[in-house]
Amino acid sequence: QVQLQQSGTELVKPGSSLKLSCKASGYTFTDYAMQAVKQRPGQGLEWIGYILPWNGVTDYNQKFKGKATLTVDTSSNTAYMELSRLTSDDSAVYYCARSAITMAPFDYWGQGVMVTVSS
Amino acid sequence: DIQMTQSPASLSASLEEIVTITCQASQDIGNWLSWYQQKPGKSPQLLIYGATSLADGVPSRFSGSRSGTQYSLKISRLQVEDIGIYYCLQAYSAPLTFGSGTKLEIK
Numbered sequence: 001q002v003q004l005q006q007s008g009t010e011l012v013k014p015g016s017s018l019k020l021s022c023k024a025s026g027y028t029f030t031d032y033a034m035q036a037v038k039q040r041p042g043q044g045l046e047w048i049g050y051i052l053p054w055n056g057v058t059d060y061n062q063k064f065k066g067k068a069t070l071t072v073d074t075s076s077n078t079a080y081m082e083l084s085r086l087t088s089d090d091s092a093v094y095y096c097a098r099s100a101i102t103m104a105p106f107d108y109w110g111q112g113v114m115v116t117v118s119s
Numbered sequence: 120d121i122q123m124t125q126s127p128a129s130l131s132a133s134l135e136e137i138v139t140i141t142c143q144a145s146q147d148i149g150n151w152l153s154w155y156q157q158k159p160g161k162s163p164q165l166l167i168y169g170a171t172s173l174a175d176g177v178p179s180r181f182s183g184s185r186s187g188t189q190y191s192l193k194i195s196r197l198q199v200e201d202i203g204i205y206y207c208l209q210a211y212s213a214p215l216t217f218g219s220g221t222k223l224e225i226k
Contacts, residue, residue: 105168
C-alpha cells in the first residue's frame with residue numbers, strides 16, 4: 001500500500017535551517033509528483049510547492065521561494081524539504097503529499113511533521 | 120492568485136442531516152477542484168477530485184457538484200465519523216490555493 005513516512009518532530013532555534021524527509025513506498029516513486037503543504041497551529045492549509053522526482057523540476061509558491069527547497073533522492077525513494085533562516089512564523093506542521101501530475105489532486109498524504117522554532 | 124472563498128466557516132448539524140459546504144472560485148478553474156477531510160490530529164484525506172468524482176474508498180454519501188465557479192460538497196446523511204474540517208483546493212493554476220476550511224460538528 002502507498003505510504004509516505006515523514007521524519008519526526010523538530011525543535012529548532014531561530015535562524016537555523018532544517019531538512020525534513022518524506023520516504024515513499026508502495027508505488028513507483030518517479031511516476032508521481034511530490035507536493036509540500038504547510039499548516040500553522042489551528043490554521044488552514046497552504047501550498048508550498050512541488051517536485052517532479054523523475055527530473056528534479058520544482059515549482060514554488062512565491063511566498064516560499066527562498067524559504068523552502070525541495071529535492072529528491074531516487075535511490076532511496078525519499079523527498080526532502082529544506083527550510084532556511086527559520087523564524088517563529090515557520091512553526092507549523094509540514095506535510096508531503098503525492099499527486100499524479102503537478103496539478104492533480106493530492107491522493108496520499110504523509111502523517112505530517114511538527115516543527116517548532118523557539119530559542 | 121486564485122482565491123477560494125469557502126463557506127460556512129463552521130457548521131453544526133444533526134446525524135442523518137444533509138450538509139452542504141461551498142467554495143467560490145475568484146475565476147474559472149474548470150473542474151480542477153478537489154475536496155479534503157481533515158480529522159482532528161490527522162492528515163487531510165482526499166474525498167472528491169475533478170469537482171465531482173468520488174475518491175477510492177470514500178463513502179457514497181459524499182458528493183461534489185459544480186455550478187460555474189461555485190463548487191459544493193454534499194454529505195447526504197451525516198454520520199458521527201464525518202466530524203472534522205473540510206477544505207477545497209484549486210489546482211487550475213499555481214500557486215495552488217486552498218479554501219479557508221469548514222469545521223463540521225455534530226449538533
